[in-house]
Amino acid sequence: xxxxxxxxxxxxxxxxxxxxxxxxxxxxxxxxxKKSIPVFFAGSGSNLLVSDDGFDGFVISLxxxxxxxxxxxxxxxxxxxxxxxxxxxxCVGAELTGVESLIGVPxxxxxxxxxxxxxxxxxxxxxxxxxxxxxxxxxxxxxxxxEVQFGYRHSSLxxxxxxxxxxxxxxxxxxxxxxxxxxxxxxxxxxxQPLRFRSAGSVFKNPPExxxxxxxxxxxxxxxRVGGAEISEKHANFFVNHGDASSEDVAxxxxxxxxxxxxxxxxxxxxxIKTLGFSEGAFDA
Ligand SMILES: Cc1cc2nc3c(=O)[nH]c(=O)nc-3n(C[C@H](O)[C@H](O)[C@H](O)COP(=O)(O)OP(=O)(O)OC[C@H]3O[C@@H](n4cnc5c(N)ncnc54)[C@H](O)[C@@H]3O)c2cc1C
Numbered sequence: 001x002x003x004x005x006x007x008x009x010x011x012x013x014x015x016x017x018x019x020x021x022x023x024x025x026x027x028x029x030x031x032x033x034k035k036s037i038p039v040f041f042a043g044s045g046s047n048l049l050v051s052d053d054g055f056d057g058f059v060i061s062l063x064x065x066x067x068x069x070x071x072x073x074x075x076x077x078x079x080x081x082x083x084x085x086x087x088x089x090x091c092v093g094a095e096l097t098g099v100e101s102l103i104g105v106p107x108x109x110x111x112x113x114x115x116x117x118x119x120x121x122x123x124x125x126x127x128x129x130x131x132x133x134x135x136x137x138x139x140x141x142x143x144x145x146x147e148v149q150f151g152y153r154h155s156s157l158x159x160x161x162x163x164x165x166x167x168x169x170x171x172x173x174x175x176x177x178x179x180x181x182x183x184x185x186x187x188x189x190x191x192x193q194p195l196r197f198r199s200a201g202s203v204f205k206n207p208p209e210x211x212x213x214x215x216x217x218x219x220x221x222x223x224x225r226v227g228g229a230e231i232s233e234k235h236a237n238f239f240v241n242h243g244d245a246s247s248e249d250v251a252x253x254x255x256x257x258x259x260x261x262x263x264x265x266x267x268x269x270x271x272x273i274k275t276l277g278f279s280e281g282a283f284d285a
Contacts, residue, residue, distance in 0.1 A: 004045050053277055061108075076091070084117070085104075096170035098126065105117050125148075193234065198241040213236040257269065
């Protein structure tokens, strides 16, 4: 999986599938079920740490095939393999306001919806009206926005359902304002994040009224290195891969950070990144 995550880390999966369409996806799910093979739905792996031992199951991604994007006034229909960068650019091009500050969030629309990706005060769920999901039986169902709970980097979407497409409603904005918000977000990202190195973005969620990066910095952990992994000097909530990091290096940094922040501030940091193929308790302080 190291070739399929932004971290560039991870052992093999039993299989990696890019289904060509809904029928194909349904067939893979039915087969997995029949053979009792676990499945994991991935987007482009930009929020994902895969264990060095890999994953004894099928990884299914829509990132290469589910690419339809249709704009009709303020209404957008998009399949979940559309990349967020493309989605934002299309919205901006159509003078639709709402997600311009999400420019620079890597990954697919599916991953963004599942994670309720957000930046600079806006979240993808703010503009969502409807989702289409497929269950492990290969059945498709429509889900209204109000049937799903969205919170900070959280949705109530289940691990055993894959989101295949979504509908959004946006307002018209002015080109000037949209461009301004977009450039501000883009510049801020470049000046605060270690974008030269491989990472999965923020490792931990911000605890209430605190910034995880600030706590890690105040705990004196910036620059701490285990093997090829390092707590970034530029943004302490980004753990970067210097090229040869193992997932165990990152896991050790996670445990160390949790332990230190708990000792110093009595705060338990919760993981924002998703993990695959680890044993239970692998990240416990
Ligand atoms: C440099 C950098 C900057 C980042 N900045 C931000 C930021 O500002 N804001 C932010 O919110 N995130 C940020 N991230 C994290 C990441 O980009 C987002 O979480 C992104 O939405 C993940 O999308 P993905 O397609 O890569 O999902 P993956 O990492 O592949 O998967 C993430 C989760 O979504 C699930 N998933 C993926 N696709 C589907 C689907 N179709 N149906 C159901 N579940 C699915 C997976 O099972 C997993 O649980 C950043 C990451 C990096 C590397």
